[in-house]
Amino acid sequence: MEKVLLVDDEKDFLETMAERMRVRDMDVTTTTSPTEALKKAEEETFDAIILDLMMPEMDGLETLKKLKKKNPDLQIILLTGHATVQKGIEAMKLGAADLLEKPADLKVLTEKIKDAHAKKIILVQKKTEEKIKHILAEKGW
Numbered sequence: 001m002e003k004v005l006l007v008d009d010e011k012d013f014l015e016t017m018a019e020r021m022r023v024r025d026m027d028v029t030t031t032t033s034p035t036e037a038l039k040k041a042e043e044e045t046f047d048a049i050i051l052d053l054m055m056p057e058m059d060g061l062e063t064l065k066k067l068k069k070k071n072p073d074l075q076i077i078l079l080t081g082h083a084t085v086q087k088g089i090e091a092m093k094l095g096a097a098d099l100l101e102k103p104a105d106l107k108v109l110t111e112k113i114k115d116a117h118a119k120k121i122i123l124v125q126k127k128t129e130e131k132i133k134h135i136l137a138e139k140g141w
Helices: 011-023 034-043 060-070 085-093 106-139
Strands: 003-007 027-031 048-052 076-080 098-101
Touching: 003 011, 003 034, 011 027, 011 106, 027 034, 034 048, 034 060, 048 060, 048 106, 060 076, 060 085, 076 106, 085 098, 098 106
Parallel strands: 003 027, 003 048, 048 076, 076 098
Antiparallel strands: none
């Protein structure tokens, strides 16, 4: 089961999306606040974070920067109602896994979340292997 954090200031959109994702067997946490999202990302681990690009409290790019600074391995997908090539390029440079236009096709979004989940598993495996190698090298076994 993919664990997803959905961040969007439009409450109706947030609730509808969350419900549609839960029907697809995803564990969805929602918030309308980017600040709250930063806190949740520190307290829990998520396979993917779906982030709205345009929010009044803090825009998606700023939130993305802060999330990536705390945890570079986070898989973040940005959603935008006003996709611009420039914003898309900026988002990718900042480490976004993807940028989708609203209304997001749920099938496409689901695939992106599953990809993010797979990438996270690979990252965790690599880190575990590196830790084991480090321990073995240190102990000289």
